Amino acid sequence: MPDFDFAQPTTLDEALELFAGSGEIRALVGGTDIVDQLKTGRRNADLVVDVKRIPELQRLEVTGDGLHIGAARSCTDVGEFPAVRSDYRSLAESAMLIGSWQIQNRAGVGGNVCNAAPSGDTIPPLLVHDATAVVASASGRREIALSDFFAGPGQTVLQKGEILVELVLPPIPDNSASAYLRFIPRNEMDIAVAGVGSFLQLDPSNNAVLKARIALASVAPTPLRARAAEEVLEGNVLTDELIEVAAEAAVGAATPITDVRGSAEYRRELVRVLTRRTLAICRDRING
Amino acid sequence: MKHISMTVNGDQHELLVDPGWTLLETLRDNLRLTGTKEGCSNGNCGACTVMIDGRTANSCLVLAAEMDGTEITTVEGIAKHGKLNPVQEAFIKDGALQCGFCTPGFIISATALLQRNPNPTEEEIRTRLAGNLCRCTGYDKIIMAVEDAAAMLRG
Numbered sequence A: 001m002p003d004f005d006f007a008q009p010t011t012l013d014e015a016l017e018l019f020a021g022s023g024e025i026r027a028l029v030g031g032t033d034i035v036d037q038l039k040t041g042r043r044n045a046d047l048v049v050d051v052k053r054i055p056e057l058q059r060l061e062v063t064g065d066g067l068h069i070g071a072a073r074s075c076t077d078v079g080e081f082p083a084v085r086s087d088y089r090s091l092a093e094s095a096m097l098i099g100s101w102q103i104q105n106r107a108g109v110g111g112n113v114c115n116a117a118p119s120g121d122t123i124p125p126l127l128v129h130d131a132t133a134v135v136a137s138a139s140g141r142r143e144i145a146l147s148d149f150f151a152g153p154g155q156t157v158l159q160k161g162e163i164l165v166e167l168v169l170p171p172i173p174d175n176s177a178s179a180y181l182r183f184i185p186r187n188e189m190d191i192a193v194a195g196v197g198s199f200l201q202l203d204p205s206n207n208a209v210l211k212a213r214i215a216l217a218s219v220a221p222t223p224l225r226a227r228a229a230e231e232v233l234e235g236n237v238l239t240d241e242l243i244e245v246a247a248e249a250a251v252g253a254a255t256p257i258t259d260v261r262g263s264a265e266y267r268r269e270l271v272r273v274l275t276r277r278t279l280a281i282c283r284d285r286i287n288g
Numbered sequence B: 001m002k003h004i005s006m007t008v009n010g011d012q013h014e015l016l017v018d019p020g021w022t023l024l025e026t027l028r029d030n031l032r033l034t035g036t037k038e039g040c041s042n043g044n045c046g047a048c049t050v051m052i053d054g055r056t057a058n059s060c061l062v063l064a065a066e067m068d069g070t071e072i073t074t075v076e077g078i079a080k081h082g083k084l085n086p087v088q089e090a091f092i093k094d095g096a097l098q099c100g101f102c103t104p105g106f107i108i109s110a111t112a113l114l115q116r117n118p119n120p121t122e123e124e125i126r127t128r129l130a131g132n133l134c135r136c137t138g139y140d141k142i143i144m145a146v147e148d149a150a151a152m153l154r155g
C-alpha cells in the first residue's frame, strides 16, 4: 500500500476544510473500490478521508421533497430501507446486487456513484428516479442533476475540494413503478455485461404513458439515459408493440465496446431484451 | 501512525496503526489472530470475512485506521466459553471442509446469516454466502451444514 495520511472528520465543515487542502485527497466510504485501487496503484492519495462519521452523510429519510440518501449510507442500509423497497424498487434491487453481502454492508450507494464506473449498478435506478447530487466544498454547495454528473469512465464533474453530500430522489407519482435488471454470466459477484433501469408512470384511465425513464449501464463510457426511448413511450398507450419500439430506440443510445465480458453486438442485444423486460416489470408492478 | 481503540472478540485493544494497514493485516500480524485468512486481497474470496459492529465485511478492504471505536468479531471469538457454536459443530458433523482455508470466512458469514434469520431458505443461504469461495467442497456440504446449524438453533 502506498503512503498516505488518514483523517476521520465528524463534521462536514471539518471535512470540507480537509478537502480544501493541497495534494491528492480521496474520500473513503466502504473502501470496496478505493482500497483495492490504492493497493494496486491504479489511484494514488496523499490523504484519505473517511467520511462515514459525518452526520449529514449518514442521512436516510423521506421528507416533503423526496428521499434523501446520505453519501456514506451503505447498500445494505439503502436496500433495506422501507421507503426504498416500496417506492424506489429498482434502487433496492440494484443495491442488493452489488458484490456480496460483505460488500453491500460496507459499499456506499454514494461510493458507487462517485466511483463512476460505466457498470455502476445503482446508477441507472438513480437516473430513472431523476436523482440530484448535492455536493459541497469549502466555498459552498451546489446541486447537479445526476444525468450531468458523469464525465467518463471513473470521472465525475466534481471539482477539486468538492464532495458528494447526498442524493435526493423526488417523491414518486401515483401509478408509477421502476425496475432494474442486469445481465451477468453468474448469479452473483460479477460486473454487469449490461444493465437497464426503467421507470414508468401510467394514466390509469387509458394506460397512456405519462412519464418514462430508461437508463443503461455498461454499454457506454458512462451510465446514461436513453432519451429517445423515453420519447417513444411518453404520450402513447403502453402496448407490447410500443415496448418493442422503445427497446429498439434504447439500443440506439448504446455505444458499447467489445471486451472479455461480451461483444458490442451482444451488449446491444442485451439492451433490447433488458429494456423490454424492465418495462414489462414496471407495467406489472403498476397494475399490482 | 494513528491511534485507535477497538474491541476484538470482547477484548479492548489500543493500537497505533499505519494508515495503509488493512484490518486483515492488523488482526493477523499485530494481534496474531491468524484464524482470519488472506486469499485474494481484493474482496472476491471472503476468506478474510469478519464482523464489524455485527455486520460482515471483507477485512482486506477495510483500513485498520477506520476501526476506532468499533467491535470486531473474528472466527476466534465465535466459540463461547470453550463451546463451539452451532455453525462450527455442524461444519464438523457434516464434513463441510477439506483444506479448511475458506472455513473461518464461511463460519462468520453463516453465523451472521443465522443471527438475522434462523430459518433461511436454501436460496437465501446460497445468496448470503456468495461472497465466500471454496475451492474444495463443491458447496453442497457447506449449505447442508448451515441448514443443520439453523435446525440446532431453532431447537
Ligand SMILES: Cc1cc2nc3c(=O)[nH]c(=O)nc-3n(C[C@H](O)[C@H](O)[C@H](O)COP(=O)(O)OP(=O)(O)OC[C@H]3O[C@@H](n4cnc5c(N)ncnc54)[C@H](O)[C@@H]3O)c2cc1C
Pocket: A026, A027, A028, A029, A030, A031, A032, A033, A034, A035, A051, A071, A072, A097, A098, A099, A100, A103, A106, A107, A108, A109, A110, A111, A112, A113, A114, A115, A119, A120, A121, A122, A158, A162, A163, A164, A165, A189, A190, A191, A192, B042, B043, B044
Ligand atoms: C468483490 C467486489 C464486487 C463488486 N461488485 C459490484 C457490482 O456488482 N456492481 C457494482 O456496481 N459495483 C461492484 N463493485 C464495486 C464497488 O463495490 C461499488 O462501486 C461500491 O458501491 C463502491 O462504494 P464504496 O463506498 O465502497 O466506495 P469507496 O471505495 O469508498 O469510494 C469509491 C470512490 O468514490 C470516491 N468517493 C466516495 N465517497 C465520496 C464522496 N462523498 N464524495 C466524493 N467522492 C467520493 C472515493 O474517493 C473513491 O474514488 C464490487 C467490488 C468488489 C470488491
Ligand code: FES
Pocket: B037, B038, B039, B040, B041, B042, B043, B044, B045, B046, B047, B048, B049, B058, B059, B060, B061
Ligand atoms: S482476502 Fe479479502 S476477500 Fe479475499
Ligand code: FES
Pocket: B096, B097, B098, B099, B100, B101, B102, B103, B133, B134, B135, B136, B137
Ligand atoms: S475447504 Fe478448501 S477452500 Fe474450502
